[in-house]
Amino acid sequence: MSNGALFDLRPLRESAAFRRIFIARTISIFGIGMLMVGVPIQVYDLTGSSPMVGLVSALEGGAAIGGMLLGGMLADRYNRKFLILFARTxxxxxFVGLAVNAGLSSPSVPAIIALTVVNGLIGSISIAALLAVVPTLVPKDQLVAVGALNVLSARAGAVLSPALGGLVIATFSVAWNYWVAAIGTAVTVTLLSGLPALNPPTADAGHDADAPAETVTGFLRRERVVGGVMIAGVVAMLGGGVLVLVPAFADARFEGNAVAIGVMYAAIALGAAAATVTSGWLGRSVRPGRVLLTALVLGFVVQALVGFTSVLALTVVLLVIVGVFGAVQEVLRYSLIQTHTPHTLLGRVNGLWSAQEVAGMSVGALVAGLFGGIFDAPDAVVWYSAAMAVLALLVTLVLRRLRGATVEPSAHPVTVE
Known part of the structure; x- marks a missing residue:
């Protein structure tokens, strides 16, 4: 258990292998953020077409989802260290290809698209493999802390990496943006090469590591805790598109003030950061599933209250609270999946979970946009969030096994050779 209510740093202190993974993952998040800035800027500069920018982003996102699913399957069958190093390389x-192309007198748009898709597909393989590896490197009672560290690095990267990419592009060029990302990736490969051998787990009784992908579906039906976490995750993602409504909401309530928009966008990330650095209490939760579902419902209730506000300070406070509830869910979803999934299925289950989160955020933005097309922005926030709160409450009532879930010792140990 963690020793206090504040951040539990034991995984970083006690596991050299996890330290390598955490640092490498954080650097990778910054590389992805710089790519997300550099490619749209370059494509728009070359084509002047916003639809083309959208197409490239959609192709990269689709490739990333495919890579996560493929990576999960491969991670349960082949040496995970090799997969991670191959994908990172x-x-x-x-990134090198994008930098070289950007340095040409007439950069190729098809080359940008091809390299971006390959990056999304192959790079995402390492995400599922890394997720499958971590539970073999840290004790079970530290997985909540690992989830909090993951959320913190992801949130920090999402805020800081676009700013870093924009600064590099403005100061130097888009080519240098890609070169910086390439250098960072080389550092991650060096770090990850120091990991122990990570052979795929030996199949436990009743769990065949070479079973077809349908085994994951069967497992989710049998293991109601993990299946429930997946369902709760879908609801969270469907209701996570409220930021799509922020510009219109600010226009209606704060006269389109750009500062207000920026502060509102930052508020949720700030709340998430606050939740993760005070997440030690989550590791002591007797019923983490109940805490997760409670945070799911309350997060949407508070989000609905945002629609009634007309004072910026109150709006920001409510969005910070929304961010807190969201981070609590993310941390607990991670820990429950890792502790209730046999190691022979960790790759595929984590790949499915990661793909679900990426796809779910896009669907959530679409759903929020639909509400924004029917109602004016403040009412759209209220009705969108209220609908999600009702759905979350129904899910809470149905998912009885998840409500009673505890973090129990894994019955499916694995030996890392």
Whole structure:
């Protein structure tokens, strides 16, 4: 258990292998953020077409989802260290390719698209493999802390990496943006090469590591805790599109003030950061599933209250609270999946979970946009969030096994050779 209510740093202190993974993952998040800034800027500069920018982003997102699913399957069958190093190396080479292309007198748009898709596909393989590896490197009672560290690095990267990419592009060029990302990826490969051998787990009784992908579906039906976490995750993602409504909401309530828009966008990330650095209490939760579902419902209730506000300070406070509830869910979803999934299925289940989160955020933005097309922005926030709160409450009532879930010792140990 963690020793206090504040951040539990035991995984970083006690596991050298996890330290390598955490640092490498954080650097990778910054590389992805710089790619997300550099490619749209360059494509728009070359084509002047916003639809083309959208197409490239959609192709990269689709490739990333496919890579997560493929990576999960491969991680349960092949040496995970090899997969991670292979995927990170290919990702680095795509950054090099983008940098070289950007340095040409007439950069090729098809080359940008091809390299971006390859980066999304192959680079995402390492995400599922890394998720499958971590539970073999840290004790079970530290997985909540690992989830909090993951959320914190992801949130920090999402805020800081676009700013870093924009600064590099403005100061130097888009080519240098890609070169910086390539250098960062080389550092991650060096770090990850120091990991122990990570052979795929030996199948436990009743769990065949070479079973077809349908085994994951069967497992989710049998293991109601993990299946429930997946369902709760879908609801969270469907209701996570409220930021789509922020510009219109600010226009209606704060006269389109750009500062207000920026502060509102930052508020949720700030709340998430606050929740993660005070997340030690989550590791002591007797019923983490109940805490997760409660945070799911309350998060949407508070989000609905935002629609009634007309004072910026109150709006920001409510969005910070929304961010807190969201981070609590993310941390607990991670820990419950890792502790209730046999190691022979960790790759595929984590790949499915990661793909679900990426796809779910896009669907959530679409749903929020639909509400925004029917109602004016403040009412759209209220009705969108209220609908999600009702759905979350129904899910809470149905998912009885998840409500009673505890973090129990894994019955499916694995030996890392």
């Amino acid at each position: 290919v990702s680095g080479l795509t």
